Amino acid sequence: MSEAPEWLMQGLAHAPVFDDLIGQQHAIEELSLAVAASHGDPGVPGAAMTHAWLFTGPAGSGRSVAARAFAAALQCADRGCGHCSHCRTVAAHTHSDVRAVIPEGLTISVKEMRQVVQLAARSPAAGRYQIVLIEDADRLTEGASNALLKAVEEPAEHTVFLLCAPSTHPDDVSVTIRSRCRVVGLRTPSAPAIADVLARRDGVDPETAHWAASVAAGHVGRARRLARDEQAREQRRQVLALPTSLASVADVFEQSAELLARAKGEASSMSQTRDAAEIEELKTALGAGGTGKGAVGAARGSAGVVKEMERRQKSRATRTERDVLDRALVDLSGFYRDVLARSLGSTAPLLNPDMPGQVDAVAKRLGPDGALAAVDAVLACREAIELNVKPQIAIEAMVMALFAGGQRRRSA
Ligand SMILES: [Zn+2]
Structure with a gap:
């Protein structure tokens, strides 16, 4: 039997990477069991782990937080210790075997999805799995959805798909994709649970934490912004002045x-x-401002990249x-x-x-x-x-x- 990780020996309920999941005990249990199954722990049914997961829940419930924590727990040799290079790079979005698809526009394109699916079929380079994390699966175009479906239907051995969407409704995720995924439903965390985390982990004073958690209506990220950012508070005040400003x-x-x-x-x-910042970074990467031989031609080619x-x-x-x-x-x-x-x-x-x-x-x-x-x-x-x-x-x-x-x- 392999040596149990320290956090388990200490009798803690779950791996440290799951700490950011607020009020989602049932999801943490299911995901921890899957991680145990991926290690072949005795007594844990192998079927507890599967290659495609769909995280659903209202905005702010932590769908992508849950998916990312799960990705770290799967890659980490210690099942989500929170401090090894796997855990840290997954959190920093730089792990070489975790590919995140985060739509920049209103939809995720076919081209983008095909590229990701192709890369995901490779063997993992450093981690235990190739993981594809799709933050807004409800923003897939039909074409992109089909490209993804093919990969989910015929998964490569070490590839895991983690999808996030508001619900399992066919408007959000196609019925065929949904049928291939195990669904992890997240709940709206309670205001006291959010206030507790703001105070304990983010160092917000208890009164502000309580207020922010209450007005954010279960949205963790929103509560955090309101607790820390005066500009966000001012904007809220202005919006809520509207109902009393309509006389004519x-x-x-x-x-x-x-x-x-x-x-x-x-x-x-x-x-x-x-x-x-992005354009500056891109121009530096393309060597803009060069005067040497070929700089003119390079500048012409790079103009297209900058345009894109x-x-x-x-x-x-x-x-x-x-x-x-x-x-x-x-x-x-x-x-x-x-x-x-x-x-x-x-x-x-x-x-x-x-x-x-x-x-x-x-x-x-x-x-x-x-x-x-x-x-x-x-x-x-x-x-x-x-x-x-x-x-x-x-x-x-x-x-x-x-x-x-x-x-x-x-x-x-
Ligand atoms: Zn770790």
Whole structure:
């Protein structure tokens, strides 16, 4: 029998790499069992390990965190010690046998998928497996999905596929791919669990941790940003000022324009920093600024490469803008959920405990029917943007509905 790793001997519940998975004990147990099976531990059924996994769960529940931790645990000789070179390079996205497909644009292309599938069929270079990690499997194009399906159906011996998607719904993952994968469902972690991690691991003071965990509605990354970043807090305040700033039709258009402009501004500052660094890096790699023989020809060839990168960056910027806008809408829907709860007389803790005054004021104005209609309007807007309706049109329709809801009640 092989020597048991130290963390197991100490009676800890799981390998250190799984520490970042908050409130997902059942998933950790299943994944730990799979790792044990991959080592052929006596008493563990071999079928506990398989070559294709699908991690599902709502945004922020930690799908990609879980997949990455599992990848590290599979590569690590000590089953996920958290400090060896396998564990560290998997976490840093630089492990030579873990290929991550992270869509930069709105979809993952066939070309990209074919390349990955080809590389994944090779034998592992340093680790125990060749691992392909697809963070947003729901963003695969049909062609890319087919390219992947072929590889999942006829897997190479040492290849493991880890897919992440919001759910097992056919809109997210094709039925055929889903049928080849073992599904690991993640839950929305509770606010106390998130607060605990922010305080314990990130050193956030308990009061801020509690507040951030509460307003982030189960989204760990969002809670962390709110706890640490004053700019993120300020943006949230501005978004949540909207429900109390709609007195006239003119306000509708002004508030819509501001909401869009803020999202655009935040997204573009995120994109610019990232883009400039990438282009600089690329130009250095291509030897731009050279004056020697052949530098002119090289510069011509590299112009194409730079163009290609700029095209990808543009596509990514569009996605960033939508993500930022969607986050604002999530905040807004949380606010109206509080309004609905209060208008129904509920005394349950608010999602936004720092703005009871605003919540009560809007609840008084809208009443339960109006609050419900407001929640619906925000959700409809998110859906419309998801379905590629122009954000300006979707946002204006939503804000108009929010304004009209307040007016109806007033005149009733
Ligand atoms: Zn390790």
